[in-house]
Amino acid sequence: MNAGRPTPLWPGRPRPLPGETFSSWFSRTAWSNGLTPAELYGVATSGAQIHSRDLDRLAERSLLIRLSAATGISADILADAMVTRWAGHLYDAEERHIRLPWLPSVGTERTRPSFGQQFCPLCLAEDPVPYFRLGWRLYFVTACRRHRVHLCDRCPGCGEPIQPLKTIRTRTDLECHKCGSKLMAAPAAPAEDFFTQARLLTATGQDEIDLPGYGPIRQPLFFELVLRLLRLVAGGSFARALRAQLAESADDLSQFADIPIRADPYQFEPRQRHLLIALAARMLDDWPLRFHATCKAADVSRWQLERTSRSPMTLLKKDCHDGKHQPNIAMISPN
Ligand SMILES: [Zn+2]
Numbered sequence: 001m002n003a004g005r006p007t008p009l010w011p012g013r014p015r016p017l018p019g020e021t022f023s024s025w026f027s028r029t030a031w032s033n034g035l036t037p038a039e040l041y042g043v044a045t046s047g048a049q050i051h052s053r054d055l056d057r058l059a060e061r062s063l064l065i066r067l068s069a070a071t072g073i074s075a076d077i078l079a080d081a082m083v084t085r086w087a088g089h090l091y092d093a094e095e096r097h098i099r100l101p102w103l104p105s106v107g108t109e110r111t112r113p114s115f116g117q118q119f120c121p122l123c124l125a126e127d128p129v130p131y132f133r134l135g136w137r138l139y140f141v142t143a144c145r146r147h148r149v150h151l152c153d154r155c156p157g158c159g160e161p162i163q164p165l166k167t168i169r170t171r172t173d174l175e176c177h178k179c180g181s182k183l184m185a186a187p188a189a190p191a192e193d194f195f196t197q198a199r200l201l202t203a204t205g206q207d208e209i210d211l212p213g214y215g216p217i218r219q220p221l222f223f224e225l226v227l228r229l230l231r232l233v234a235g236g237s238f239a240r241a242l243r244a245q246l247a248e249s250a251d252d253l254s255q256f257a258d259i260p261i262r263a264d265p266y267q268f269e270p271r272q273r274h275l276l277i278a279l280a281a282r283m284l285d286d287w288p289l290r291f292h293a294t295c296k297a298a299d300v301s302r303w304q305l306e307r308t309s310r311s312p313m314t315l316l317k318k319d320c321h322d323g324k325h326q327p328n329i330a331m332i333s334p335n
């Protein structure tokens, strides 16, 4: 770099907005300096290509330090705007996940579309400078509490996943990089019942989560448990029967009529996910009694469940064997 001389500040140095993602700030910084995000990435890394990198996950410390020197914004503030702030909380930090639980990538993942960046069109429409929020990256956040609408996770025009570093930014709009549709013009569907979303958001701030009927469990384990329960109602051979057992009425069940059975829970749209996560979370009540009762009523035997590699029961058993939790007697109740 400058051999001892301080890095000159760039002319455009926008401050991160409240709750803004790192990549959204990076994009605004690029445009405010007359560059595209890909060009700014090349400048900041001495010529590296950005390709489709998910900078909210993969920006390296050296890049943050370089950006900090050129903008005067602390590298720690920039790091806190990345999804990796949840390492050790939503997922075990030492595990090398290809896909982070509850934090799918933006753009593509294993060659499939990945809808990791959601947005509320009404929030964007109200923003003096529209920007992406970090909270919209959490896969269990499916609705905007402020506007009581479901989030959107794809372009309203062409259905492409949102990629903040490719999204075209005008003075007041964000537009799809493929078809030019305005994101804030996306239809906003009304949402209700924020209980499960609020419960999971609260859990992101707790080291241990009290599982009623079971006791406290470590935060990453809680989120893995909820993900496994979601997988059970989302796809696989037990999903339809479990949905029927967990629904509280025929009307309740009818909401699921148009929600397909899918093995990959990361392909559901926000409204579908909203309903499925709430349904899965019902099995957390009086853990594991309601879970066992639901499985039994749905004709899913303990033996069948244990054969699935992502069984919720296996997860908690492993934790017990690791000595991290002493089970109470209810844990061992037979199916
Ligand atoms: Zn909103």
Ligand SMILES: [Zn+2]
Binding pocket: 155, 156, 157, 158, 159, 160, 176, 177, 178, 179, 180, 181
């Ligand atoms: Zn589009």
